[in-house]
Amino acid sequence: MATSVTHDPLISLRRSIASNSPPTPTASPDGSAPELATENLGVATHLHFTDPEPHTIALDTPTRFISSDQPVDLRSIYFAWQKKDVNIPDYIASAQALNDELGGTDGAGAASTVQNLVFVERLDLIAWLEGASDESEYIKGLESDKSAAKLAEVASGAAGGVSTVPSGIAGARSGKQIDPRLQQIYNLERKMGDRNSILRGIKPTDFSHVRKYSETFFKDRKKSSHPSTAPSTTTTTSLASRDKKPGRRPDPIILLSPSASSLLRMSNIKSFLESGIYIPADSNLAGSSATANILHVSRTLPSIDGQRSFRFILVDTPEQFKPDYWNRVVAVFTTGQTWQFKSYKWQNAPDLFKNALGIYVGWRGEDVPATVKGWGRGVTSAQIEKWNPQQGISGRWRDREVVEGIWDRVEESMRSKGWVSHVLWVLIPTSRSSASQKPVLGPPDPYIDHLIRNY
Structure with missing residues (x-):
């Protein structure tokens, strides 16, 4: 069926995610046929949406998401959202397997492949689809936004506004024939915008x-x-x-230690910081996927902004960082091993912990490593009770106090480094x-x- 502004693929997918009613891949344009529903994107040809009204959109429909100056099709967008929690190698391998299954062409003989989105593009897309961000630098505006472009042309003098009046007697007399060469010169004159167009500018403006x-x-x-x-x-x-x-507030970043000896890794950090419960990283009770390379945790910091929660990004490697991402790093979990910092912007520990809070978490009763103590006040130390398999989660009632202390130090550090409302x-x-x-x-x-x- 035809895709209108109301049934824009990206908006339809975002609304379905927000309403907890994700679309259903189907092998037919008729989404009302349940027997044709399939989870295999190599077989499916359409996505059937139920919110706000039932409609179906072809998977090969180009979207407003631009990658490498080309629009990305709906199949690649939906596939990237499905694989939001997997690491980069698994995402690439899954995309290759799906492309092999598609065979490189669709039923009409046209090219049909899943496009791999780079880490930054996929992060930006997932944040926009899940409602964590209201804007994306990779998503073009809708056709209904042409009025803003028209205002831009008026402001620049390319169109509209107050036309210039040709100088001289020949131009002042409308009934007199103008020399063709002189008319060419008049045509090249720049039209000036009026005071309203110049003052108003382009909507919306991001400050x-x-x-x-x-x-x-x-x-x-x-x-x-x-x-x-x-x-x-x-x-x-x-x-x-x-x-x-x-304007869009940047999300602060927390770096974890990739060391296998670290008590907190990607598999258990979310339950620790959100629920205040420590679970061993290799335990089946760990809530996060062990293969995830990026996680999100929300936290309200009253002394900075009591109205909106901060959305923290948790990663264990900076290999996909842009240069300005380092300005958003607010905390670094460390085990005291300096090899962790070799790929960082600040490879020297004292310089690193002048720019971001260091956090060391160890077992209660054990000594803090001498290297951590030598790094001074830039690193805060916390100790948790050792894991008791017989008690399990029921014996972790003291973890909440430790977690709240860590969040207090993060909030204090962010406030001192200029994170304000x-x-x-x-x-x-x-x-x-x-x-x-x-x-x-x-x-x-x-x-x-x-x-x-x-x-």
Whole structure:
């Protein structure tokens, strides 16, 4: 059936995930035939959705998700979401096996393969599908957003706005014949936008980059500011609170130790940080998949932002990191083995723990390694009771206290390193008459504030 804006493949898949009614792969465009339902994407040709209304979309339908300048088909998107908890080698192997089963062509003889998404693209896609993020740099806007593009053309002078009036007597007289060469010159003149188009700009506008660059200046100003500047801070906070569409907040990252001797690994870290219960990493009771290479944990940090929870990303290797990801690393679990840091941005432990909180977790009653003690106050140590197989989970009532202490230290470290609630500051010149003067940090002036509140 035809895909409309209402039945956009990405929106349909996101709605079905949010309503806990995932789509059903089927081998027929008629999704109402249960006998044709199949879990095998090598056989299925369509996805049948039930929310908000029953409809079916072909798996080879191109989506608005762009990878390598090409739209990714719905089959690859659905397959990436199905394999969200597997590691990269298993994901690639599963994609190859599915491509072998597809045989490289669909029933119509056209190319039909599952496209491998790189780690960053797959992470961004899964976050958007599960509702953890409302925007994605890889997803194009809908056709209904053309009005925003039209505003952009008007603002740039490419279209609309106030047309220029040809100068001279020949151009002023509409009834007089204009020389063809002169008309070519007039056609090349740039059309100017009117005051409304220039002031309004493009919707929606993302000011998250302003917040990103202003946090560093805001932190330095907060340390050296006089108490008399407090009213300005309060005013700025109230201005930011009126912003109905705050920019996307980056997710903080916690790095785990990949060492086999670590008490906390990818298989048991989620139950430890979320439920406050330690379970051995190699136990069948561990809640997380032992093969998962990325996990998410949500936690509210009242002293930073009591309104929204932070979504922490848990990984045990930085091999897929972009350079700016290191600015989001807030904590590093370590066993005291320095080889863990060889692939880090800061390979020297003292430098690493100046930029991120170090966490060592060991057994109660055992000594903390000398290397960990030598790293100083940048590393916090915690001790948990040894696992008793006879008591099992019922004997882990003291773990919650340890976990809360770890979260307190993470919150304190994040707050000291500039993780604050959405307080918007902008860079403005100290004097409008001096263009060469360096900008200083200050509250938004009325003009910029007007633009922000109207976007």
